[in-house]
Amino acid sequence: MTSALAPVRPRPGAPLRKVARVEDLSAEIRALLDGPRPPVEPPADPVPAPPADASAGRGVLNAVLRGLALRDRMTARHSAAVARYARELAVATGASAAEQRLVHTSGLLHDIGKFILPDSILQAERGLTAQDWELVRRHPAASAEIVAKVPGYDVVARAILHHHERIDGGGYPDGLRGDEIPWISRVISVADAYDAMTARDSYSPRRSVAAAVAELQRVAGSQLDALFVERFVELLGTRGVAFHHADDADFEAELAVEHSFSAG
Numbered sequence: 201m202t203s204a205l206a207p208v209r210p211r212p213g214a215p216l217r218k219v220a221r222v223e224d225l226s227a228e229i230r231a232l233l234d235g236p237r238p239p240v241e242p243p244a245d246p247v248p249a250p251p252a253d254a255s256a257g258r259g260v261l262n263a264v265l266r267g268l269a270l271r272d273r274m275t276a277r278h279s280a281a282v283a284r285y286a287r288e289l290a291v292a293t294g295a296s297a298a299e300q301r302l303v304h305t306s307g308l309l310h311d312i313g314k315f316i317l318p319d320s321i322l323q324a325e326r327g328l329t330a331q332d333w334e335l336v337r338r339h340p341a342a343s344a345e346i347v348a349k350v351p352g353y354d355v356v357a358r359a360i361l362h363h364h365e366r367i368d369g370g371g372y373p374d375g376l377r378g379d380e381i382p383w384i385s386r387v388i389s390v391a392d393a394y395d396a397m398t399a400r401d402s403y404s405p406r407r408s409v410a411a412a413v414a415e416l417q418r419v420a421g422s423q424l425d426a427l428f429v430e431r432f433v434e435l436l437g438t439r440g441v442a443f444h445h446a447d448d449a450d451f452e453a454e455l456a457v458e459h460s461f462s463a464g
């Protein structure tokens with residue numbers, strides 16, 4: 201378990217392993233981007249691009265993210281990984297550039313509400329009690345509440361609120377099922393589950409990529425959106441091993457991607 205106050209960046213001099221970037225997209229993914237939208241699942245709830253004033257809010261939210269990183273390095277790393285995986289999944293399913301940005305932003309911010317959790321839970325090296333879980337289950341609403349305060353981020357806030365819903369209706373906070381769950385939430389859920397299973401610093405024991413894929417496929421259609429799981433598994437195969445290293449996710453790199461949205 202990492203220290204809550206450990207810096208997010210590697211110590212000076214430590215080798216930085218390459219982070220998969222959007223620019224590194226393989227020819228196959230580019231072909232998907234350039235070609236017609238594949239018949240995966242057009243969003244049931246098309247999302248508008250954030251309004252022009254959203255760039256100021258982006259700066260505020262990036263500052264909040266840095267605050268979370270100082271408090272909880274593990275969640276910051278996880279958020280960066282989820283943002284990267286989710287965005288690449290959005291690309292692979294033919295999402296528009298505006299939708300890809302919303303997915304990335306939602307991934308980075310999806311667990312920002314973990315601010316509400318005490319260190320005794322964030323750093324727990326024990327099983328969580330029922331009382332702990334009750335608090336943990338409040339983090340999507342807390343995340344959404346923080347993000348919803350920023351003008352232009354209501355779509356992101358809604359996506360974040362529902363990232364722990366399940367396709368079969370057994371999730372939280374609202375027990376939404378199937379297409380009732382915003383499509384961005386369903387994308388985030390797949391990326392979230394994969395990183396939680398494969399990351400070195402996760403709460404649960406680390407699984408191999410093959411074991412994680414098998415588990416994603418096992419829960420496809422009950423916990424996770426089956427079509428997004430299918431596309432994600434295809435993406436893992438297409439991207440090769442570089443895409444498999446959740447531990448290489450670099451918080452700073454994903455914040456830089458986020459900054460590029462404001463500049464673009």
Ligand SMILES: [Fe+2]
Binds near residue numbers: 310
């Ligand atoms: Fe979460």
